[in-house]
Amino acid sequence: MSSQSTSLTVAAVLRERITSGAVAPGGSLPKRADLAAEFGVSGSVIRQALTTLEDEGLVTLGRGAPATVNEPPPPAPAPQTAGVLLPDRIRAAFEAEHVTIDSFSLTAETLHEALAVAYLGVRSGALTPRSIALRVMVPAIDTRLALPSLIDDPGDTRPLERLRGIMNTCHDTLAMGLNSLHLRGHVPEVALEFRSVPLTPMHKLYLLNGTESLIGYYEVVPETVLLEGGEARIYDVLGIDSLLFRSSSGPDSRDAQDAAFVVSSQRWFDSLWNSIARPIESG
Structure with a gap:
C-alpha cells in the first residue's frame, strides 16, 4: 500500500474520532510520535494524514505541538x-x-x-x-x-x-x-x-x-x-x-x-x- 493510501486510512480513523465527539473541539490529538506508534506507520504518513484533516478544517497544526481539534462549522443553511x-x-x-x-x-x-x-x-x-x-x-x-x-x-x-x-x-x-x-x-x-x-x-x-x-x-x-x-x-x-x-x-x-x-x-x-x-x- 502506498504512503498516500496509508495516510488517507489514518486520516479516516482520526476524522471519525473527531466527528463522533471522541475528541472534543479544543482538545488535542495524540502527539505525532504516539500516533505513528499506534498505527505502525512512519512520521511522514502521520504528517500527511494531519495535513489532510487541516485542509478539511477539522484541526489546526502547531509547530512541535499536537494538532488541536477545531470547532465544527455552522450547519449549511437550507436552500x-x-x-x-x-x-x-x-x-x-x-x-x-x-x-x-x-x-x-x-x-x-x-x-x-x-x-x-x-x-x-x-x-x-x-x-x-x-x-x-x-x-x-x-x-x-x-x-x-x-x-x-x-x-x-x-x-x-x-x-x-x-x-x-x-x-x-x-x-x-x-x-x-x-x-x-x-x-x-x-x-x-x-x-x-x-x-x-x-x-x-x-x-x-x-x-x-x-x-x-x-x-x-x-x-x-x-x-x-x-x-x-x-x-x-x-x-x-x-x-x-x-x-x-x-x-x-x-x-x-x-x-x-x-x-x-x-x-x-x-x-x-x-x-x-x-x-x-x-x-x-x-x-
Whole structure:
C-alpha cells in the first residue's frame, strides 16, 4: 500500500474520532510520535494524514505541538428559491470593489430580476463598486432544444420563438441597467458579454466574484402559455422558483469540499465560455 493510501486510512480513523465527539473541539490529538506508534506507520504518513484533516478544517497544526481539534462549522443553511436567495447573494457580492457575475441559465430572466436589489443599493450610495462585469451564457436558439416544447407537437417552433423573445428582452434590459449605472456616474466601469451554447440547460448556475456558486436544477413542468394563435400547453422549466444550493470558497467556506465545488464550477463555466460558446446580439 502506498504512503498516500496509508495516510488517507489514518486520516479516516482520526476524522471519525473527531466527528463522533471522541475528541472534543479544543482538545488535542495524540502527539505525532504516539500516533505513528499506534498505527505502525512512519512520521511522514502521520504528517500527511494531519495535513489532510487541516485542509478539511477539522484541526489546526502547531509547530512541535499536537494538532488541536477545531470547532465544527455552522450547519449549511437550507436552500432557498432563486427568487429569494439570488437577490440577497448578488447584493452581498456588490459590496466588493470589483464585482464579477457569471451566469448560465435558460433565459437570464431570474438574473435580471435579482440585480434590481443591488442596483437600488448602488443608486442610493449604499453600495459603491468600482467595476461590474457580467458574463451571461444561454442556449443557442437555433439548436434543437429539448425545452420548451409543445406537449402535443414537439416539432412546433412557437415555444422557441417565445423563448427567443424573452432572451432578447433580458439581454436588452441587462445592458440598459448596467449602462444606466455607468452613465449616471455610479460605477466607473461596466461590461456585459452575452454568449450562447448549443445545448439545453437543465440547471442554472451563478458564480459571484469567483468565490461563490449558486446552483439549482430545472424541474420540467407543464404550463399554459400564450403563443401566436392562442393559448397552448407546453413543457417548460421552473426558473425563479427552483431551489438554489450555495457553496463558497471564501472565508465562510464550510470545508475543502465546499471550496472545491466553487473552483470546479468556475472551471466548468470557463471551459464552455472559452470553447463552444459564441457571442450573440439582441434582435
